[in-house]
Amino acid sequence: MATPLTSSSALGLSAIAGVLAAGIPSILFLRGIRTIGGTRTGILMLVEPLVGVILAALLLSERLAPIQVLGGGAILAAAILLQRSGGGLPVDSPAAVPAPAGLDAEAP
Numbered sequence: 001m002a003t004p005l006t007s008s009s010a011l012g013l014s015a016i017a018g019v020l021a022a023g024i025p026s027i028l029f030l031r032g033i034r035t036i037g038g039t040r041t042g043i044l045m046l047v048e049p050l051v052g053v054i055l056a057a058l059l060l061s062e063r064l065a066p067i068q069v070l071g072g073g074a075i076l077a078a079a080i081l082l083q084r085s086g087g088g089l090p091v092d093s094p095a096a097v098p099a100p101a102g103l104d105a106e107a108p
Helices: 007-036 037-046 048-059 066-084
Strands: none
Touching: 007 037, 037 066, 048 066
């Protein structure tokens, strides 16, 4: 029989899960905005729920309902269509709106 989690081990496990489930994706999201721009990062973030469902099916042996497969296909199709359409202005476009005065775009 498995031993129950003590309060300190449960707290440690919660901290690790928080860093893995929330911290790393948030850092990568902000890094993506700096690297490829907000529009493309937003398009890429559309795929996040799809990846979660696929990982649940592969790693946890979850069964996918046909509506889930259809929804995943719709998400993937939308991301591909948005990416191919150009999805907004490039970051270095002269028509891009400059940052308001006093804000340093290079600051972390």
